[in-house]
Amino acid sequence: MSFKIAIIGAGSVGFTKKLFTDILCVPEFQDIEFALTDISEHNLGMIKAILDRIVESNRLPTKVTATTNRREALEGARYIISCVRVGGLEAYADDIRIPLKYGIDQCVGDTICAGGILYGQRNIPVILDFCKDIREVAATGAKFLNYANPMAMNTWAAIEYGKVDTVGLCHGVQHGAAQIAEVLGAKSPRELDYVCSGINHQTWFIELKLNGRQIGKDELVAAFEAHPVYSKQEKLRIDVLKRFGVYSTESNGHLSEYLPWYRKRPDEITRWIDMSDWIHGETGGYLRYSTETRNWFETEYPQFLEAASKPIDPSKRSNEHASHILEALETNRVYRGHFNVRNNGVITNLPQDAIIESPGFVDRFGINMAAGITLPEACAATCMASINVQRMSVHAAISGDIDLLKLAVLHDPLVGAVSTPEEVWQMVDEMVVAEAAWLPQYAHAVPAAKERLSKAHVKTREWAGAARRNVRSIEELRAEKAALKQAG
Known part of the structure; x- marks a missing residue:
């Protein structure tokens, strides 16, 4: 097969590399073209060198181009993947810093809450520019795969106002399912069958079966509370599970900022979070992590380039949806996943215009959603507030x-x-x-x-938040990585 995939925001080097190698794990896709585009010529140069090394090392006919001219990259593309961060870390820092002055303590701030809403304001005009280019220069019927947050807002704008065939993609469901399988003692996540539905970052495991056996609330609560790690890291999620009766896909830190109950007072924040990793609720945790990751990559780039010489291993293909969707559409090998699309009756007790995340099947006819799902009332209520x-x-x-x-x-x-x-x-x-x-x-x-x-008269304060960690230096990151390697 020969077709073109454009990746917008390809300067997100690690994620672009993952998407690239995943797609090339499909045997039929080795003769395709990847067109990379980003506003950063520096980052484009780095990722193109890595992908060129992968192509060369694996002796593939795959074509890789890179340009800061977005329309050139999109011209003739059958699929367009977006993983952009509009405003970069500079604007993101304000998404966290300014709300803290008013007492709003966010862990991530990229979905809703003050930071996520402003993030959406930055993204949506750009998303609509992407859609205009897709309509004008991409292949007829091109599909837009959006990985960028805020997922629901970006996808909503692209579908309703951009008038482009769009699906939003996230990996929260897969991560949550892997946790549940682990606490229940499954040998593989594949032993777990589930229905997970809601909206992005507030998706709920409303039906669970392990090897065909129904799993109820009490068994799941007991399994999480008995787990030596998750019982400490996921305290908030476990509390929501006890009260709602179903487990949320989203991490402890993410979930904490979508609800009005757990981050409203500093002493409550520290009660419900865990500081072993940013994702469990640390103030501005993802901003710190993103800053450290960028600094680490810039410094360690030669090692990343060297690692690109290794052969592609299909057994290590990730569970990111993109490659599996493309494979299903192009080869008719059916793929089941969870996709962000306009509701249109898929979930009976959420609005028609909302962007929902729910199970669907992909084949050569497209993405076909499983309709007629009804959420538990408490889950629908929290989703409605966000919608x-x-x-x-x-x-x-x-x-x-x-x-x-x-x-x-x-x-x-x-x-x-x-x-x-x-x-x-x-x-x-x-x-x-x-x-x-x-x-x-x-x-x-x-x-x-x-x-x-x-003329402002509302008092503010300079506040780092209830649970802030400083950005670690490269030397500190190296030392921690060496210690973990030695301990392992």
């Missing part, structure tokens, strides 16, 4: 309506649990002004926001 925020956020990003943006932030569950309306109004002004370079739709609103800030 309402997402809808307002998307509409604000499209219209550039700063008042609607403030209302979206005000209705966020965690923001509402922590902040007053006055605080929210001032915080959003501050974030829009700080991130104005990436918010063209709010350019008209920035002067007035600056004027209001000059």
Whole structure:
């Protein structure tokens, strides 16, 4: 087979390499073209060198091109994969720093909450630019695979306003299923059969079977509480499991910021999180991790390039959806996964226009969702709170309506649990002004926001958060890696 895949944001070097090697694990795909594009010529050069080394070492006919000209990369592409971070770590730091001044302590801040909503405002205009290019220069019927967060908002905008065939992809379901299989003593995650449904980062394992045997709430709670690691790392998720009766796909840290109950007071935050890794609830944890990862990659690049000389091992193909979707569409080998699409009746008790994450099957006819799923009422209620925020956020990003943006932030569950309306109004002004370079739709609103800030009377504080760790130096990372290797 010969077709073209464009990867936007290919400068996300590690993730691009994973997608590339996964796709080349499909025997029929070795003669395809990968067109890489990114705004960073430096990062493009690094990833192209790595992928060229993989192609050369494996003696493949695969073609790899790289350009900062996005339309050139998209021209004739049958599939377009996006893994962009609009604003980079600079804007992301403001997503975490500014809400902290108003008492809002986020672990990740890339889905909803104050940081995730502003992240969506930066992303959506760019996503619509991608869609315009796809409509104009990509292959007829091209499919857009969005990996970029905020997943639901980006996918919502691409489908409703970009008018492009779009699916959002995430790996939270796979990770959650692997945890459940482990605590239940399964020899392989494949022994676990499940139905998992909801919205991205709030997806729920509403049906579980291990080797055909139904698994109930009490058995699952007991299994998690008996696990020597998860019982400490997933305290919040286990508490939600006890109260809701079903397990959430999302990590302890992620889940904590979508709900109004666990991060509203500093003493409560430390009670429910675990500091062994950022993903379990650390303040600004993903920002720290991303900063360290970038610094590590820049320093250790020669080692990454050397590792690219190893043969591709199909047995190590990851469970990221992209390669499996492409394989199913092109070869008709059926793939079952969990996909972010417009609801359209798939989940009976969520709105039609919402972007849901739910089971589906892929073959040459496309992505076919399993319809008629009804969520437990508590799960639907928490999803609804996020959906309402997402809808307002998307509409604000499209219209550039700063008042609607403030209302979206005000209705966020965690923001509402922590902040007053006055605080929210001032915080959003501050974030829009700080991130104005990436918010063209709010350019008209920035002067007035600056004027209001000059007369601001709401008190703020400089606060690192309830559970902050400093960014580690390369030397510290090397020492920790060496210690882990020795211990292992």
